[in-house]
Amino acid sequence: MVQAVFGFDVGTSSSKGVLASLDGEILAVAQRPHDVQRPRAGHVEMDANVWWRELCDVLAELRQSQPDVEIVAIGVSGMGPCVALADAAGVPVRPAILYGVDTRAMKQVERLTDELGGEDAILQRGGSVLSSQAAGPKFAWVKENEPEVYVQASRFFMPASFLVWNLTGSYTLDHQSxxxxxxxYDTEAxxxxEPWVQKIAPSIELPELFWAGDVIGTVTSDAAAQTGLPEGIPVVAGTIDAWSEALSVDAHNVGDLMLMYGTTMFFVNTVESVVRSKEMWxxxxxxxxxxxxxxxxxxSGAITGWLRELFGGADYGELVQEAARSGLGARGLVMLPYFAGERTPILDADARGLIVGLTIDHTRGDLYRAALEATAMGVRHNIEAIEAVGGQIDRIVAVGGGTQxxxxxxxxxxxxxxxxxIPTHTIGAAFGMAWLAACAIKPIEAKDWNPPVRTLEPNPENHERYSKLYELYRSLYPATREQMHTLAAFQQEL
Structure with missing residues (x-):
């Protein structure tokens, strides 16, 4: 029997599992696509029970494809921060409210900011100001808008912690989440x-905290019956998918920036000491x-997926080829990628997407190119904002499906x-959790688990031309913000 570890991740558009040897060889990968629910403008939810069903399904497929593999440790991660409220038995009482793409709690953001002493007080203790990304206001939203649901809740989960609960019966959360x-959460202590917990979520028993990779339990008899795994396999604490992705490509050292290409674009820069920012997290x-x-x-990828559907389910490969033929500047199109509001660095849930320069001569390849360039402009904006608040970027490591x-x-x-x-493997967070699971068995350096294979260099001439378009890109949001907010208010009334 070959000893292997199982890593699993719940993403926005799919769940993915990987079996890997203790030396980092990928033995098998399986995936399950899923959809989020958008019951109204600004609301993005998902049934937490889907996460467990997909883990069981993916695991069954992987074990069937690799019958000679013995799974010796498990790690799980997931999108976040999410708020999946549950009763004392861990049964969800409503769909999970997802991370910053769900913007329903902006009134609670404003009210709590005032009640807790303003942005500076929250920033000093929590490292970030309140925004659509923050989990705290989402508790308050449920308490105020669904009181009959809130009174049923006594615990809360994120995807990783919900899976750990189902696997081990341990009610935990990692410090990063x-x-x-x-x-x-107090980022200094x-x-x-507790003072703010009692004000915002007084009836919720908060989970015990661990660091990602800590062994926090083993597979229970009940989980073994549902998954087909032997009882007693160690399970490590997981974390939010972007941080697991950074671990998967050894981008967790000071000066590293993990750049995740996915449904959304995410950035994790490792720094020497505490950084507080009103623009970043x-x-x-x-x-x-x-x-x-x-x-x-x-x-990011959400826009290209949206365009693909508008184009009748066109093949991604064809669209990428057409975008390549469109050329730099998408034949005179500039897009703002704020199609679901925007998180960092503008932190504006009411921002909206914008396409400037359209003519009847433009093609779907031009639009697809404009979407790719818009996300790249957003990446540059975020990189500049990270460095402006004290971040240190010496090396950028790319990961995720968009790197293909x-x-x-x-x-x-x-x-x-x-x-x-560009590392050897860019399959993402599931591979990072496999590494953490393997580290519970024996010490393994991340650089040896997934070494880099090449470096993609910028074209200086293209960079100079794009810098002129970037100036235009940056000017569009302040010039249209008022109109965006008016339309956002109109949409929310529908």
Whole structure:
């Protein structure tokens, strides 16, 4: 029997599992696509029970494809910060409210900011100001808008912690995820801040905190019966997917920036000491004694997926080829990628997408190219904001599904003027959790688990041309913000 570890991740558009040897060889990968629910404008939810069903399904497929593999440790991660309220038995009482793409709690953000002493007081304790990304206001939203649901709740989960609960019966959360539950977590004391917990979520029993990779339990007899796994396999604490992705590509050292290409674009920069920012997110890291400056766009791959559907389900490969033929500047189109509001660095849930320069001569390839360039412009904006608040970026490591092929990644390097390290495996968070699970069995250096294979360099001439378009890109949001907000208010009334 070959000893292997199982890593699993719940993403926005799919769940993915990987079996890997203890030396990092990928033995098998399986995936399950899923959809989020958008019951009304600004609301983005998902049934937490889907996460467990998909883990069981993926695991069954992987074990069937690799009958000679013995799974010796398990790690799980997921999108976040999410708020999945549950009763004392861990049964969800409503769909999980997702991370910053769900903007329903903006009134609670404003009210809590005032009640807790203003942005500076929250920033000092939590590392970030309240925004659509913060989990705390979402508790308040449920308490105020669904009181009959809230009274049923006594616990809360994120995808990783919900899966750990189902596997081990341990009610836990990792410190990194907790640090995005602003303002409930104290980033200096590394614990829940009880005065604000009692004000915002007084009836919720908050989970015990661990660091990602800590062994916190083993597979129970009940979980064994549901998954087909032997009882007693160790399970490590998980974390939010972007941080697991950073671990998967050894981008967790001071000066590293993990750039995640996915449904949304995410950034994790590791720094030497605490950074507080009103534009970005100051968090603790996935591993003990680490600190991060992080950020996230509300869309990236979500826009290309939306365009694909508008184009009748066109093949992605064809669209990428057409975008490549469109050329730099998408034949005179500039897009703002705020199709679901925007997270960092503008933190504006009411921002809206914008396409400028359209003519009847433009093609779907031009639009697709404009979407790729828009996300690249957003990447540059975030990189500049990270460095402005004290972040240190010496190396950018790319990860995620969007790294397949060089069109998108080359556009990002050309727009930002920054090289990107491409690792051997870019399959993402599930592989990072496999590494953490393997580390519970024996010490393994991340650089040996997933070494880099090449560096993608920017084209200086393209960077100069893109810099002129970037100036135009940056001017569009302040010039149209008022109109965006008017339309957002109109949409929310529908």
């Amino acid at each position: 907790a640090s995005q539950c602003t303002p409930l 590394l614990t829940w801040y 100051g968090t603790v890291g996935a591993l003990a004694k680490t600190r991060n400056v992080a950020g996230g766009m509300a869309t 092929g060089d069109v998108w990644t080359q556009i990002v390097s050309d727009v930002t003027g920054r090289p990107q390290v």
